Structure formats: structure tokens, C-alpha cells
Amino acid sequence: METIYFAGGCLWGVQAFIKTLPGVTLTEAGRANGTSNTLEGDYDGYAECVKTVFDPTVVTVRELMEYFFEIIDPYSLNKQGEDVGEKYRTGVYSEKQEHLQEAKAFLREREDYDQIVVEVLPLTNYVRSAEEHQDRLTKYPNDYCHIPKAILNKYK
Numbered sequence: 001m002e003t004i005y006f007a008g009g010c011l012w013g014v015q016a017f018i019k020t021l022p023g024v025t026l027t028e029a030g031r032a033n034g035t036s037n038t039l040e041g042d043y044d045g046y047a048e049c050v051k052t053v054f055d056p057t058v059v060t061v062r063e064l065m066e067y068f069f070e071i072i073d074p075y076s077l078n079k080q081g082e083d084v085g086e087k088y089r090t091g092v093y094s095e096k097q098e099h100l101q102e103a104k105a106f107l108r109e110r111e112d113y114d115q116i117v118v119e120v121l122p123l124t125n126y127v128r129s130a131e132e133h134q135d136r137l138t139k140y141p142n143d144y145c146h147i148p149k150a151i152l153n154k155y156k
Helices: 011-018 061-068 097-108
Strands: 002-008 024-032 047-054 090-094 119-122 126-128
Touching (some): 002 011, 002 061, 011 024, 047 126, 090 097, 097 119
Parallel strands (some): 090 119
Antiparallel strands (some): 002 090
16 A cells, blocks of 8 residues: 545545545644644644555556646636645645655646646645544535535546
8 A cells, every 4th residue: 555645725625526536545634744743823834635555566656646627727726616725736645756756746737737727746744634524524414515526536
């Protein structure tokens, strides 16, 4: 199993979508690449993200990127749906250089590459979100989500 982190706006919908994908064995709501070890105050530069554990014999990073692009606006800086702010930026983070190379290659292959604002960076810090944020849309299906329900349920 391997691990990669996807930031795509509010983590509730991102987690609800990613956990349905083929080859994904575990998801966890969290925050990536901030500057503190806690989630107090303004989150100190963190991006809301979903820790994604996957089986690389079933799904590749490239395929995960293709799925990810179904739920994000890759041209929107620090905004997805009604969620606005740095913590809602789009990004892909990993401790494995190969994952980052695959993600960057996927972006470079797009003809609109120069307009994409999805950051692809090494994971420098990760903090798990509170229990109330874990699988939030499973517990409270009517909570706000910037991802249309038809897309959330596409791979179930």
C-alpha cells in the first residue's frame, strides 16, 4: 500500500469521493503542509486534504489524478465552490518523489498546463482532523459539499 494526499477544497466532499475509488483502501480527513503541529486558530497555512492509502497494483497515481480532476476546478486559486481561502487550495502531496513526478507529468500533459494552479509538493507536515470531520458526509449526508452528489456517488 502507498499513501498520497489530495487537497481539493472542503475535505468532506473530497473524502466522500476518494473513498469510493477503485484501489483506495483507506481515507482520512486532515490538513497538509502547515507550519504547526496543531489545528488551532487559522490553521497556520494548512490545506484541507484527504490522506489516501491505495493499492498501486489496482490504481496508479495518474489514474487518481484523473479522478481528482473530476471534483476540482484546477484553475481556481484558493477557492473551490463556496469555500474561499488558502486552506481550500488544491494540491497533491506525498513523501514519495515518484508520486510527485507522476502528478506533475499528468499536469504537464494537459494543454492548459500554464493555467493550472494545483500545487504538487513534498508532504512536509500532516495533522489528522478531529473525529467530527472524519467521513462527515456519511454521517451527515445533507451537510454542505461543493461536489455535486451525482459525482460523489459515481463510483459507488
